[in-house]
Each structure stands twice: as structure tokens, then as C-alpha cells.
Amino acid sequence: xxxxxxxxxxxxxxxxxxxxxxxxxxGTTNSLVATVRSGSAACLxxxxxxxxxxxxxxxxxxxxxxxxxxxxxxxxxxxxxTIVSVKRFMGRGLTDVADAATPYRFVDEPGMLKxxxxxxxxxxxxxxxxxxxxxxxxxEQSLGGDLVGAVITVPAYFDDAQRQATxxxxxxxxxxxxxxxxxxxxxxxxxxxxxxSEGTYVVYDLGGGTFDVSILELTRGVFEVRATSGDSxxxxxxxxxxxxxxxxxxxxLSQLNDRDARLLLTKARQxxxxxxxxxxxxxxxxxxxxxVIDVELTAEIFQQITxxxxxxxxxxxxxxxxxxxxxxxxxxxxxxxxxATRMPHVRRAVxxxxxxxxxxxxxxxxxxxxxxxxxANVLAGNKxxxxxxxxxVIPLSLGLETMGGLVEKVIPRNSTIPTARxxxxxxxxxxxxxxxxxxxxxxxELVTDCRSLARFELRGIPAMxxxxxxxxVTFQVDADGLLSVSAQEQSSGVQASIVVxxxxxxxxxxxxxxxxxxxxHAGDDLEARKLAEARVESKSIVxxxxxxxxxxGDLLNADERQAVDAALAAAQAAxxxxxxxxxxxxxxxxxxxxxxxxxxxxxRAVSRxxxxxxxxxx
Amino acid sequence: xxxxxxxxxxxxxxxxxxxxxxRARLDARYKALQxxxxxxxxxxxxxxxRRLSLQIATRVNEAYxxxxxxxxxxxxxxxxxxxxxxxxxxxxxxxxxxMAQMEWREAIGDTKASRSVDALEALNxxxxxETDALTQELGALIDDDRDYxxxxxxxxxxxxxxxxxxxxxxxxxxxxx
Numbered sequence: 001x002x003x004x005x006x007x008x009x010x011x012x013x014x015x016x017x018x019x020x021x022x023x024x025x026x027g028t029t030n031s032l033v034a035t036v037r038s039g040s041a042a043c044l045x046x047x048x049x050x051x052x053x054x055x056x057x058x059x060x061x062x063x064x065x066x067x068x069x070x071x072x073x074x075x076x077x078x079x080x081x082t083i084v085s086v087k088r089f090m091g092r093g094l095t096d097v098a099d100a101a102t103p104y105r106f107v108d109e110p111g112m113l114k115x116x117x118x119x120x121x122x123x124x125x126x127x128x129x130x131x132x133x134x135x136x137x138x139x140e141q142s143l144g145g146d147l148v149g150a151v152i153t154v155p156a157y158f159d160d161a162q163r164q165a166t167x168x169x170x171x172x173x174x175x176x177x178x179x180x181x182x183x184x185x186x187x188x189x190x191x192x193x194x195x196x197s198e199g200t201y202v203v204y205d206l207g208g209g210t211f212d213v214s215i216l217e218l219t220r221g222v223f224e225v226r227a228t229s230g231d232s233x234x235x236x237x238x239x240x241x242x243x244x245x246x247x248x249x250x251x252x253l254s255q256l257n258d259r260d261a262r263l264l265l266t267k268a269r270q271x272x273x274x275x276x277x278x279x280x281x282x283x284x285x286x287x288x289x290x291x292v293i294d295v296e297l298t299a300e301i302f303q304q305i306t307x308x309x310x311x312x313x314x315x316x317x318x319x320x321x322x323x324x325x326x327x328x329x330x331x332x333x334x335x336x337x338x339x340a341t342r343m344p345h346v347r348r349a350v351x352x353x354x355x356x357x358x359x360x361x362x363x364x365x366x367x368x369x370x371x372x373x374x375x376a377n378v379l380a381g382n383k384x385x386x387x388x389x390x391x392x393v394i395p396l397s398l399g400l401e402t403m404g405g406l407v408e409k410v411i412p413r414n415s416t417i418p419t420a421r422x423x424x425x426x427x428x429x430x431x432x433x434x435x436x437x438x439x440x441x442x443x444x445e446l447v448t449d450c451r452s453l454a455r456f457e458l459r460g461i462p463a464m465x466x467x468x469x470x471x472x473v474t475f476q477v478d479a480d481g482l483l484s485v486s487a488q489e490q491s492s493g494v495q496a497s498i499v500v501x502x503x504x505x506x507x508x509x510x511x512x513x514x515x516x517x518x519x520x521h522a523g524d525d526l527e528a529r530k531l532a533e534a535r536v537e538s539k540s541i542v543x544x545x546x547x548x549x550x551x552x553g554d555l556l557n558a559d560e561r562q563a564v565d566a567a568l569a570a571a572q573a574a575x576x577x578x579x580x581x582x583x584x585x586x587x588x589x590x591x592x593x594x595x596x597x598x599x600x601x602x603x604r605a606v607s608r609x610x611x612x613x614x615x616x617x618x
Numbered sequence: 619x620x621x622x623x624x625x626x627x628x629x630x631x632x633x634x635x636x637x638x639x640x641r642a643r644l645d646a647r648y649k650a651l652q653x654x655x656x657x658x659x660x661x662x663x664x665x666x667x668r669r670l671s672l673q674i675a676t677r678v679n680e681a682y683x684x685x686x687x688x689x690x691x692x693x694x695x696x697x698x699x700x701x702x703x704x705x706x707x708x709x710x711x712x713x714x715x716x717m718a719q720m721e722w723r724e725a726i727g728d729t730k731a732s733r734s735v736d737a738l739e740a741l742n743x744x745x746x747x748e749t750d751a752l753t754q755e756l757g758a759l760i761d762d763d764r765d766y767x768x769x770x771x772x773x774x775x776x777x778x779x780x781x782x783x784x785x786x787x788x789x790x791x792x793x794x795x
């Protein structure tokens with residue numbers, strides 16, 4: 001067999017040129033972007049010096065997209081169009097979130113769920129892409145150049161559909177994904193390199209919406225994941241929600257409207273955070289019917305009502321230990337990751353299980369992004385003196401549907417990636433030229449208990465007697481933990497074609513449409529936002545002027561009226577175009593032209609003695 | 619950089635083609651190979667190079683797993699010698715082995731019903747002892763006697779024991795989780 005030739009690693013990159021690469025922690029509650037500059041990793045702040053970007057996206061009726069703190073502010077006013085914790089919906093179907101209390105309008109369609117907003121129907125992939133775009137923009141502004149790529153972190157326990165959705169979101173945001181990196185592994189890189197640690201460590205990662213545990217062996221320059229486990233539907237959000245239910249109960253309330261529910265959820269989160277440093281906290285809120293909630297919450301009560309959630313994290317830890325063939329005594333240290341690990345009773349439970357206090361010397365909010373930045377730096381080809389090897393695993397077994405709705409495991413969980421496995425199939429009937437294959441992920445025996453990843457149809461199998469065809473199907477899991485499948489008929493060498501129907505992914509057509517949509521708007525996404533904002537502002541001035549003219553037009557003489565009318569016409573004309581600067585200028589001119597008019601209207605209003613009315617009524 | 623996909627797993631790991639294995643050398647060579655070929659080394663290269671690195675790293679992982687497991691290693695050595703272990707087709711087993719199998723199954727069934735993790739773990743330890751003895755036998759049959767038909771029988775027996783081990787493991791997980 002001919003030898004294949006590959007160039008030396010790093011040679012294709014121009015020497016001595018630092019390539020801009022970032023690590024992105026795309027979190028349920030908050031997202032961060034970090035990079036390595038002059039040898040050390042740091043999170044990049046926004047203009048106000050904040051590194052955390054709330055993973056919140058607001059969609060306006062005028063197609064404006066607001067991300068982060070600004071979107072968070074609209075959460076209480078416009079809950080249905082303010083998407084929070086979208087990560088929970090990635091690669092998920094409607095039935096997966098049926099039990100979750102959310103203010104969203106879901107679109108009932110097979111496959112990945114979609115959200116109906118005033119700005120149109122949004123897939124979780126698009127919402128995540130909007131968060132990623134904001135981070136990409138922040139990084140490019142701050143680093144002053146285009147990024148060659150990004151490492152995006154995902155929960156270790158994310159299945160194939162969730163990983164694929166994350167990668168699709170990055171593509172939509174115009175990011176070149178160097179690697180999908182498991183969050184605990186990223187934390188281990190940051191922690192291990194920072195502390196020059198050796199030995200077996202546990203990373204306990206309780207984020208806003210997901211729980212991961214990974215067991216890693218750190219030896220000189222090698223991070224080897226021995227086992228991983230978790231719960232992709234368990235996180236700080238659940239503690240908030242439990243507390244929310246407790247507040248409702250304590251206040252004797254039942255059903256709330258969306259706005260009040262959102263307000264109380266926010267109060268619940270704040271109370272949870274307050275209990276990190278205090279033994280008691282007061283929960284106060286004024287609801288939309290002016291009724292006031294005022295209840296006291298103690299740390300003891302909080303621990304009691306959320307203890308079952310803490311216990312839910314212990315089972316995956318035990319499972320991971322078992323898979324790694326280790327006991328708690330073999331563990332040298334436990335690293336805590338994720339904001340939810342700030343809860344004192346979570347720390348106590350972890351300390352008790354391992355018989356030692358957990359390590360918390362790195363900021364649990366930042367450690368994942370920092371590790372991702374370090375890995376991105378290496379993957380981009382910026383080789384420093386320190387170099388390391390990362391050996392990660394697939395978190396859930398991959399299997400195939402066999403007779404009777406049972407699953408046969410093809411690649412067991414915790415296999416080191418990349419990995420591949422070939423399986424041979426044969427035909428059931430004479431002359432059969434196609435067969436259907438159903439790929440599943442999970443640990444259970446029944447198809448219905450596992451997650452359906454995809455259905456493949458093998459076509460073009462040469463017609464033979466039953467059992468004569470030998471179809472070899474190869475399942476490949478790459479270094480991102482993503483599955484691909486290829487098939488070949490062995491006796492004839494025919495490459496059978498594969499039709500992939502991802503059960504929860506987006507089809508290539510959908511991705512193509514979203515990409516072309518975002519291309520159309522991209523390039524000048526920022527321009528589009530400026531334009532939309534200018535239009536809104538201009539429209540409100542125009543409308544106010546029109547209303548004023550109708551009501552008090554007699555206050556103006558003919559010349560004055562003509563001047564206002566001209567400014568009005570100019571503003572309306574500018575608004576019909578798409579030059580944001582022109583719109584702003586024309587609107588400003590209208591404002592000036594009607595300044596005098598507004599003052600006279602005010603005088604008239606006052607002289608009429610319309611007491612009790614606010615200035616804004618005019 | 620060159621990679622020969624036709625070479626044997628032993629050649630790839632620079633180990634002698636034998637059942638006896640220097641585990642420390644296997645592990646060291648594994649890390650050296652992944653350090654050289656892992657897709658992370660080629661993340662910024664062109665598609666073709668990245669694909670090739672993926673294939674090589676996959677092969678290295680497959681070879682490592684095969685050599686690490688005594689059963690897989692024995693089976694692989696027999697395949698290299700042109701012997702089919704007939705694990706799916708040949709069900710002929712010596713009577714005493716079949717009897718022992720039935721006893722194992724009964725013991726597992728009873729212990730499962732008791733839902734005692736300790737008892738299941740104890741059973742697992744007994745099974746591990748038997749597996750170790752059979753593994754030693756397999757090594758001698760391949761390396762010393764070169765008696766491949768007998769070695770193939772030992773592989774089939776080991777496969778039986780491995781299934782028992784999986785069954786006990788599933789039972790333990792069913793109790794624990």
C-alpha cells in the first residue's frame with residue numbers, strides 16, 4: 001500500500017505570526033470569550049468591563065436583535081420574545097421540554113423545536129448563533145483582526161444532536177470551529193496548566209442548565225479523560241425553579257402571568273446567590289396587580305428543598321468513578337466549575353463524597369473559557385514552549401436498532417476519540433436493493449429509551465439472493481465527538497449511497513437557508529442594527545409630530561407650518577431609504593423644526609389648566 | 619511524516635508479535651503516536667490532511683484497544699496467523715466448561731435477585747480469577763505451544779467469560795443507578 005505523506009505540523013502556518021484564535025464558553029446562563037495574549041489566557045471584557053455576556057437574546061418586532069445585558073433588561077417586560085437558557089433547547093424536540101415552564105411559543109414540528117417570536121420563527125441554533133456573533137464581534141474589536149478560528153465548549157454529556165447543533169450555530173455566526181471541546185476538559189486544561197498538577201482529578205461542573213463530571217488523568221503534558229458522565233437537563237436553573245415554586249407556595253400564590261413568573265424567577269435567582277454569603281435573605285417583589293410578596297428564606301430551607309437536586313449530581317459521579325474503575329480514594333483533587341458550584345451545600349456534598357475540600361482557586365465562571373482559549377491557541381498553530389495532548393472520550397454509547405426494537409451497542413461510552421467501528425449487514429430478501437438503519441445514542445436497551453440520532457437508507461445495493469450481500473457500515477466519531485457514517489457493499493465494491501435524516505438536527509437545506517439569510521444580513525449586521533434603531537427613533541418623532549399637527553395645527557402660521565411639513569416630509573423620505581445616518585439627520589432636523597411648536601403646545605396645555613395630566617400626554 | 623496503514627498493530631507499536639506484552643511500553647508508545655498524529659495537531663491544516671490525521675488517530679486508538687485487552691489481543695494474533703476464532707459459528711464446547719457456565723449463570727441469577735452489590739462484586743472477583751487463569755493458558759498456547767486450534771477454543775471460552783462479566787456489571791449498575 002502506498003504511503004501517504006503529510007507535511008510537518010505547524011509548517012503551513014506562517015512562522016512568527018500570531019494567529020488570532022479564541023475560546024468560547026457558550027453557557028446556559030452566561031457566555032464568555034477568552035484568548036491567549038503574550039502567553040497567558042484572559043477573558044475579553046465588553047466596553048463596560050464586563051466579561052460575562054448573559055446568554056439572553058431579545059427579538060424585536062422591527063427585526064432588531066439584542067444580546068446580553070440589554071436583552072436581559074427586557075426579560076421582565078417582554079418574556080415571550082426574550083430567549084433565555086436557549087442551550088437547553090439545542091438539538092432537542094418539543095417533547096423533551098414539555099415539562100419545562102417557559103413563556104415561549106413553540107412551533108409544533110417534528111425534529112428540533114423552534115420558537116415563535118415577533119421577529120419570526122427562530123431555531124435554537126439561530127438564537128445561539130446570535131450569542132456567538134456578539135462574542136465574535138467583541139473578540140474582533142478587542143483583538144483588532146479577523147479570527148482564524150474558535151474552540152467552542154460543550155457539556156461533556158452533550159449527545160451528537162446537541163454537539164451538531166452547537167457546531168451549526170458557530171457556522172451560522174461565521175466562526176471557523178477549530179474544535180468542540182468538552183467543558184470539564186477545558187477546565188482541566190486551565191487548572192492543570194496553572195497548577196502543574198499530576199494525578200487523577202475529578203472535574204465537577206454544575207452550570208446553569210447542565211451537569212457534567214469528568215475524571216481525568218494528568219501526566220506530563222497529557223490530559224487523558226478516563227470517564228465522563230452527567231445530566232444534560234440539570235443545572236442552576238433547576239435550583240432557581242425549585243426556589244420559585246417554594247416562593248409561590250410560601251406566598252400562597254398559584255398561577256402567575258408570564259411577566260410576574262419571570263420576575264419571581266429572577267428574584268429566586270438573586271435569593272440563591274445571596275445565600276452564598278448569607279444565612280438568610282428576604283425575597284420581596286411587587287406583582288403586576290400591585291400585590292407585594294415578602295418572604296424570608298434561610299440557607300437551611302434552601303438546602304432542604306434542593307437537596308434532591310444535589311443528590312441527582314452524585315449518581316453520575318459514582319457512575320463515572322465506576323466506569324473509570326476508581327474509587328473516591330484514588331482521586332487527588334476535585335475541581336469545581338460552573339457558577340452553581342458556589343452554592344455552599346453543593347460544595348459540602350462534594351467535599352463529603354471525596355473526603356477532601358474541593359479546589360476552587362480558579363474562578364468557576366471563567367475557567368472553562370480560559371481552558372478553551374489555551375486549546376484554541378495551540379490548535380491555531382501558535383505553539384508555545386508548553387505543548388500538551390488531549391485524549392477525550394465519547395460520553396454516551398452509540399448503537400443500532402435491531403430486531404424487536406432493541407439497541408445493539410456499536411461504540412461503547414467512554415471510548416477514546418477519534419474512534420471508528422465497522423459493522424456488516426446483509427439483506428433479508430432476494431433482490432433487496434435498499435435497507436434502513438437507525439442510529440441511536442444512550443445506555444438503555446430499548447430503542448424508545450435511547451435518543452434517535454439519525455436514520456440512514458442504504459440504496460443501490462446490487463440485487464442478490466437474500467443474505468449474499470455484505471454491506472459494511474462504518475461509524476466514525478471524530479475529535480469533536482461527532483458521528484459520521486459511510487457504507488460499502490463488500491462483494492461488489494459498490495459504494496451504497498446514504499441518505500441521512502438527522503432526528504433532531506437541522507437538515508442541510510435548513511442550514512443552507514439560515515446561512516444565506518445570515519450572509520444577506522451579515523457583513524453589515526451592525527449596520528442593519530444601526531439602521532433599525534434609527535428607523536424606530538425617526539418613526540416615533542414623525543408620529544408624534546403628526547399627532548401634534550392634527551391636534552394643535554392652528555398654533556402655526558402658514559410659513560411655520562410649511563417648515564414643519566417640509567422637515568416631516570424629509571424625515572419620512574429618509575426613513576423609506578436605508579441610510580441610517582440620513583435618517584438620523586432628517587429626524588434630528590424635524591425635531592429642531594418642531595421645537596418651537598412643541599413649546600407653544602405646552603403653553604396652551606398649561607393655560608387650559610389641564611391639571612392631572614402628565615407632560616408626556618402632549 | 620508517513621503512515622503505513624498496512625502494518626500490524628504490533629509493528630505500529632514497535633512491539634514483538636506475541637501474546638506477552640510490555641504494558642508500560644505499549645502505553646508510552648501510544649502517547650507518542652497520538653502526540654504525533656492526533657487531529658489536534660492538524661486543526662489548522664487543509665481538509666485532506668485533517669481527514670488523514672483523523673484516520674490515523676482512529677487506527678492508533680483501535681490498535682491500542684486491541685493490544686491492551688487480552689481477549690482482543692489473542693483474537694488478533696490468531697487472525698494474523700490466519701486462524702478464524704469462529705466465535706459466532708462454533709458453539710461446540712467441552713462438557714465441563716458448559717457445566718461450569720450453567721453454574722455461573724445460576725449464581726448470577728440468584729445474586730441478581732438478592733440485589734446485593736457486595737455479593738455481585740464478590741462474584742465478579744471469582745470470575746476475574748477464572749479469567750486470569752484462562753488468559754495465562756491462552757498466552758502459553760499462542761507464544762509457547764503455537765497450538766492455534768486450542769488457542770481459538772480458549773478465545774471462545776474467554777468470550778463467554780467476558781459476557782458473564784458484562785452481565786454482572788449491568789446487574790450492579792441496575793442496583794446502583
